[in-house]
Amino acid sequence: MSSSGIGKSSIGRKVIMALSGLFLLVFLVQHLIINLLSVLNPESFNTTSHFMGTNPVVQFVAQPVLIGGVLIHYFMGIILTIKNKKARPVSYISDNQSANSSWVSRNMIVTGIMIFLFLILHMGDFWIHEITVKFFGDKSWDVVGFIDGTEEFRYWEELHHTMANPIRVGVYSLAFLFLGLHLAHGFASTFQSVGFRDGRFTPALEKFGKGYSVVVPLLFTMIAWCHYFNWYL
Numbered sequence: 570m571s572s573s574g575i576g577k578s579s580i581g582r583k584v585i586m587a588l589s590g591l592f593l594l595v596f597l598v599q600h601l602i603i604n605l606l607s608v609l610n611p612e613s614f615n616t617t618s619h620f621m622g623t624n625p626v627v628q629f630v631a632q633p634v635l636i637g638g639v640l641i642h643y644f645m646g647i648i649l650t651i652k653n654k655k656a657r658p659v660s661y662i663s664d665n666q667s668a669n670s671s672w673v674s675r676n677m678i679v680t681g682i683m684i685f686l687f688l689i690l691h692m693g694d695f696w697i698h699e700i701t702v703k704f705f706g707d708k709s710w711d712v713v714g715f716i717d718g719t720e721e722f723r724y725w726e727e728l729h730h731t732m733a734n735p736i737r738v739g740v741y742s743l744a745f746l747f748l749g750l751h752l753a754h755g756f757a758s759t760f761q762s763v764g765f766r767d768g769r770f771t772p773a774l775e776k777f778g779k780g781y782s783v784v785v786p787l788l789f790t791m792i793a794w795c796h797y798f799n800w801y802l
């Protein structure tokens with residue numbers, strides 16, 4: 570360990586990375602469940618979205634915590650990548666890198682940046698939109714004319730409208746592929762960092778991690794496609 574303080578040691582940084590990652594994994598599941606409703610039960614999707622969009626605890630506690638979690642995860646990820654590069658300044662010219670580690674494990678920063686770019690697009694699609702409508706009364710975004718009177722019914726229409734764009738659906742699908750790759754290695758290293766590597770539950774946790782990294786991105790992709798192709802209940 571280089572110096573005292575959890576964020577300053579290499580193990581400390583990995584633990585912070587793992588814990589913020591675990592927190593984001595929980596966020597992702599709740600986000601997936603709400604978005605699945607947009608395909609399975611549009612009315613419940615509207616009710617839930619309206620609740621999430623107007624509840625003060627969600628708005629002023631959960632959202633800042635989420636933003637904090639994302640920032641910590643990215644900040645630590647960049648620091649870890651720089652430190653790892655410094656620890657191994659000579660590139661493996663004579664070494665067969667792919668025999669030692671997978672492309673994904675060596676390029677977490679690349680898949681992380683792809684997800685970051687997706688998040689910028691995604692925040693522009695939904696979050697900025699929410700803020701301008703809610704706090705600044707901007708009606709130019711009102712794609713379906715729902716903002717006056719039937720405000721709480723607009724969420725499904727807006728999501729559906731966004732997913733009508735094939736380029737958007739293509740970019741989202743590609744981003745979910747990167748998300749799957751990032752999650753697959755993220756899970757493996759999280760277990761290592763928080764000490765679950767050789768325990769009794771390791772095989773089950775590894776299976777869960779692999780399942781999560783395939784099923785969650787796949788379901789997000791399905792949601793985008795279902796809206797594009799009008800496959801919903």
Ligand code: HEM
Pocket residue numbers: 597600604618622635684691695696699728741748789790792793
């Ligand atoms: C087809 C897939 C997805 C759909 C349809 C979708 C839809 C939405 C919607 C409608 C919102 C706005 C919520 C609000 O009213 O504030 C939102 C926010 C957000 N989404 Fe997604 N999302 C998808 C995938 C993802 C993925 C894969 C991630 C992360 C990698 C993600 C991260 C976020 C974040 C961080 C927010 C802002 C926080 C929040 O408002 O809850 N989304 N998304």
